[in-house]
Amino acid sequence: MSAADPLTHVRVDLGRFDANLRAVRSRVAPAETMFVVKNDAYGHGADMLVPRAIAGGVRWIGALELETALRMRGLVGDAARVFAWLLSPQDEFAAAARAGIDLGVGDREVLEAVASAGNGRPVRVHLKVDTGLNRNGVRVEDWPAFVSRAAQLEEQGRIVVTGLWSHISEASDEDDDEARGRFEVAIASARAAGLAPTVRHLAASAAAFLRPEFRYDLVRIGAFIYGISPAGGPHEGALGISPVMSLRTRVVEVRDGEAVLPLGAWHGVPRSVSSGDTRWRSEDPGRVGVGIGGRRHPVLHVDRDWMTVAALDATTDDEAVLFGPGDDGEQTATEWAEAIDTIGEEIVLKVDRRIPRVYRDAGAR
Numbered sequence: 001m002s003a004a005d006p007l008t009h010v011r012v013d014l015g016r017f018d019a020n021l022r023a024v025r026s027r028v029a030p031a032e033t034m035f036v037v038k039n040d041a042y043g044h045g046a047d048m049l050v051p052r053a054i055a056g057g058v059r060w061i062g063a064l065e066l067e068t069a070l071r072m073r074g075l076v077g078d079a080a081r082v083f084a085w086l087l088s089p090q091d092e093f094a095a096a097a098r099a100g101i102d103l104g105v106g107d108r109e110v111l112e113a114v115a116s117a118g119n120g121r122p123v124r125v126h127l128k129v130d131t132g133l134n135r136n137g138v139r140v141e142d143w144p145a146f147v148s149r150a151a152q153l154e155e156q157g158r159i160v161v162t163g164l165w166s167h168i169s170e171a172s173d174e175d176d177d178e179a180r181g182r183f184e185v186a187i188a189s190a191r192a193a194g195l196a197p198t199v200r201h202l203a204a205s206a207a208a209f210l211r212p213e214f215r216y217d218l219v220r221i222g223a224f225i226y227g228i229s230p231a232g233g234p235h236e237g238a239l240g241i242s243p244v245m246s247l248r249t250r251v252v253e254v255r256d257g258e259a260v261l262p263l264g265a266w267h268g269v270p271r272s273v274s275s276g277d278t279r280w281r282s283e284d285p286g287r288v289g290v291g292i293g294g295r296r297h298p299v300l301h302v303d304r305d306w307m308t309v310a311a312l313d314a315t316t317d318d319e320a321v322l323f324g325p326g327d328d329g330e331q332t333a334t335e336w337a338e339a340i341d342t343i344g345e346e347i348v349l350k351v352d353r354r355i356p357r358v359y360r361d362a363g364a365r
Helices: 014-028 038-042 046-055 066-076 093-099 108-115 140-155 173-192 205-210 333-339 344-349
Strands: 009-013 032-036 060-065 081-086 102-105 123-128 159-165 199-201 218-221 245-250 253-255 258-261 289-292 295-302 307-310 319-323 357-360
Touching: 009 014, 014 032, 014 046, 014 205, 014 218, 014 357, 038 046, 038 060, 038 344, 046 066, 060 066, 066 081, 066 093, 081 123, 093 108, 093 123, 102 108, 102 159, 108 123, 108 140, 108 159, 123 140, 140 159, 140 173, 159 173, 199 218, 205 218, 258 319, 289 307, 319 333, 333 344
Parallel strands: 009 357, 032 060, 032 218, 060 081, 081 102, 102 123, 123 159, 159 199
Antiparallel strands: 009 245, 245 319, 253 258, 258 307, 289 295, 289 319, 295 307
16 A cells, blocks of 8 residues: 555556456457446446556446436547446437447337437337346347337438347346247347347357357347456456455554454445454454455454454554455455345445555556
8 A cells, every 4th residue: 555545545556457348358359348337337437447448458337327328428439339228218218329329228208209319310229039038128028029110210210230149147047048039039139020139249258258159249248347257157267367455554552462453334344244253363264354464363342433353463553455356365356246145236335435545556467
């Protein structure tokens, strides 16, 4: 930790980000990589990372909702396509049309609203079929009528259907295979209706990495570019990625073998990592711990704005790393998540946005 760094801060390692991006793009090629930046790039800071991703060869940005998509368009200009998919009929689709945003449409009412917003300029849309996850999308039985209507609107010059897409559960290979089968049927149905989409996308991080047949033309990657592995699945080392974010502070007090840190539930530390058991020691591999002096020190208690860890060897002003890539003895966000039955994304997203983000190139590989 530099003397100039804030007492408590989030370090975002740009070198590790670059390395992860290269690893992802190499792994999924020749499919294009869509860099997903929902929730301000998973709390890492989209304004900093998106231009870096563009410089690294990314040509698609996934922005979730329209407001973020418009901001990303202002950030990247014409250097990338920007895709938004969490839409409602009340959204400002005219602004999206003017900005050339690609819209993920999985609802008849949204389709009609989008088609009415182009003002003489066709709006780019990606039609979404529900392949079984029930995360919006047109039901399979309604799909033929939906794509038929989309073909009519395209013929009228109101939309251009540039993509077909869906989500999958990634819960099991069997479920995902069934979903892919439904997607293939939906593609055939769309083409039979006269549509000629140039982009098909089905997979997110895990399926894109592990199952080549799910890559199609484009894959939507969020967690893996940030170095967050799936809870219960292959960890970062096996995937060739490493965590970009680390949450850091300093010991402010040591009392009776417990180190006090100025971070707590109000800052996003899950209370459920508390043990309350002062007998825990850093050698216990099954517990959530904090890296101090290159060793893991188990979390004892999390209050609103402070926490304690078992640290017989700690001294005031020692650096403490709650989670990160592991260089200082800390666990990863995914390891924290696995200990409390959640996912790594939730751990990083809970970190208070008011905590300063400090950008470093230390992890370049």
